Amino acid sequence: MDFDIKIPVRVISGKDCLKNNALMLKTFGSKCIIVTGGKSALLSGALDDIKFALKQCDIKYEIYDKIGPNPRIDHCHEAGEIARKFGADFIVGIGGGSPLDAAKAVAVYATNPSFSAEEIFNFGEHERNKALPLVLVGTTAGTGSEVGRVSVLTNPDTGRKRSIAPDDCFPTLTFADSKYTCSVPYSVTVSTALDAMAHVIEGYMSIKCGDIPTMFGEKAIAFIWEGLKYLHETKENPDEELRTKLYYGSLYAGITLAYCGTAFPHPLGYILTENYGVPHGKACTVFMGDFIDKAAKHCPEKTARVLEIMSTDIDTYKKVIDELTDVKDISMTKEEIENYCSRYDTVPANFTFTPGGYTKEEAISAFIKKFCK
Numbered sequence: 374m375d376f377d378i379k380i381p382v383r384v385i386s387g388k389d390c391l392k393n394n395a396l397m398l399k400t401f402g403s404k405c406i407i408v409t410g411g412k413s414a415l416l417s418g419a420l421d422d423i424k425f426a427l428k429q430c431d432i433k434y435e436i437y438d439k440i441g442p443n444p445r446i447d448h449c450h451e452a453g454e455i456a457r458k459f460g461a462d463f464i465v466g467i468g469g470g471s472p473l474d475a476a477k478a479v480a481v482y483a484t485n486p487s488f489s490a491e492e493i494f495n496f497g498e499h500e501r502n503k504a505l506p507l508v509l510v511g512t513t514a515g516t517g518s519e520v521g522r523v524s525v526l527t528n529p530d531t532g533r534k535r536s537i538a539p540d541d542c543f544p545t546l547t548f549a550d551s552k553y554t555c556s557v558p559y560s561v562t563v564s565t566a567l568d569a570m571a572h573v574i575e576g577y578m579s580i581k582c583g584d585i586p587t588m589f590g591e592k593a594i595a596f597i598w599e600g601l602k603y604l605h606e607t608k609e610n611p612d613e614e615l616r617t618k619l620y621y622g623s624l625y626a627g628i629t630l631a632y633c634g635t636a637f638p639h640p641l642g643y644i645l646t647e648n649y650g651v652p653h654g655k656a657c658t659v660f661m662g663d664f665i666d667k668a669a670k671h672c673p674e675k676t677a678r679v680l681e682i683m684s685t686d687i688d689t690y691k692k693v694i695d696e697l698t699d700v701k702d703i704s705m706t707k708e709e710i711e712n713y714c715s716r717y718d719t720v721p722a723n724f725t726f727t728p729g730g731y732t733k734e735e736a737i738s739a740f741i742k743k744f745c746k
Contacts, residue, residue: 376583378632379540382520384624386549391419391510395426397546401506402462406483407436408452408476414438414467417512417553423465435459437479440468443527443534443646443653444475450490453482456505463506463545469565470516470525470653473509477524477542480504491528498539507544512553514600514619515565515654517572517627519547527647533716534643551620552613559610561652563697566604566619568654570597570694571642571661573626576633578668578675579726583632590629591682596622598683605693636727638664641736644713649703658698662691663739664727671729705744710737 385394407414407423414420420436427434437452456464456479464483466476481493484502511519518524522542527534557565576582577590600619603611611619635657642656651659665687669676680686705713717724717733724731 376585378583378585380520380628380631381540382544382547384520384547384549386621386624388550388552390550391422391426391548394548395429398426398432398508399430401508401545402432404433404459404461405463405465405508406452406456406459406461406479407434407465407467408440408479409436409438409467409472410440410469411438413469413512413556414472416556418556419467419510419512419550419553423467423510434465440472440475442471443525444471444478445529446478446490446493446526447529449475449478449493449526450482450488452479453485456483457486461505463508466507466509466544467512469511469513469561470518470568473511473516473518474524474526476507476509477504477522478526478537480507480542481537481539493526493537494535498541504539504541507542507546509544509547510553511547511549511620513557513561513565514551514554514616514623515568517569517623517630519544519549520624520627521631523631525653532647534647549620549624551617554616554620555613557610559604559608562610562619563604564652564654565623566597566600566654567658567694567697569593569619569623569626570601571638571654571657572630572635573597573622574661574679575636575638575664575726576626576629577679578664578672578728579633579636580728581633581726582629586629586632589625591678593622593625593629594679594682597626598685601693601697605697634726635723636664637724637731637736640717640721640723641739644740645700645703648713649700651700651703655698655700658694659700659743660739661694661698665690667731668728703744704746705740707741707745710740710744714740
């Protein structure tokens with residue numbers, strides 16, 4: 374029953390919450406950098422709303438819109454330099470997981486002028502200058518990055534993904550308005566919903582999961598599963614009501630993720646994103662069937678509770694996830710798999726958090742089973 378939990382982010386949710394609370398931005402300073410991707414912020418309406426809010430507060434801004442999927446450290450480093458030269462007092466991140474994760478890195482680079490792009494991985498929070506404050510606005514129902522401190526970044530020289538998770542990368546303020554997700558196409562809606570399911574199932578089953586993450590997790594599971602079933606059955610985008618459930622589900626899952634971390638499906642999924650271009654959300658659920666089987670063996674009561682919340686059985690759960698993930702066209706040789714998995718010679722924390730533990734040998738076997746044809 375004991376717990377030690379820190380949730381420093383203030384989240385304001387609901388329709389038009391950004392415009393209705395625009396004056397809160399005055400407390401952050403007089404200049405900011407908006408970090409976003411090429412289209413989602415504009416199409417969703419979130420960029421127009423943040424511009425309106427900043428104008429209301431007489432806050433000057435510049436826009437950095439080069440962030441793509443799997444945000445690159447060189448782009449984040451460049452945006453950090455721009456923020457520093459502009460004299461930004463805070464960073465605004467708008468978009469799905471990639472721009473929001475990037476905004477966290479930009480906030481670190483902006484206050485650490487001596488950092489090269491790679492050095493963001495080398496220093497802990499107390500070994501560098503504190504990151505700039507963060508204001509985040511999410512436009513997809515998936516990552517939960519709006520409520521967490523994790524930033525997953527890609528080194529373009531190696532193609533490898535790595536994460537940082539210092540406390541000063543928690544956003545200070547998040548505006549959570551599900552209307553911004555209504556412009557998201559079906560394929561992205563599926564991938565981000567799968568990402569949210571991976572977050573909550575991996576976190577919920579983690580050996581680190583206590584009472585509070587469990588409460589958020591159970592709420593998330595119900596909402597996300599309802600959305601995934603609809604996406605699987607209809608092959609159509611959900612209506613506004615279901616999009617709202619998916620969005621809040623992703624936020625609740627994000628809280629579970631922030632305090633429990635992920636298990637082995639996430640680092641295995643990185644290989645698929647890096648080498649085969651599989652979107653992050655789908656990559657993380659490729660091995661979800663193996664994960665739920667392992668959970669059923671090592672934490673059967675929690676697995677039964679998850680299936681009870683979803684009103685389904687384990688085979689149906691695996692079928693829906695597998696068919697929405699759909700990576701049947703990928704094939705690998707055993708030699709390629711062994712090379713990919715050499716990165717697990719140093720055991721990732723995600724393996725340790727997995728029910729029953731996980732090993733490099735299990736990872737190799739899972740890839741062979743899935744992709745050796």
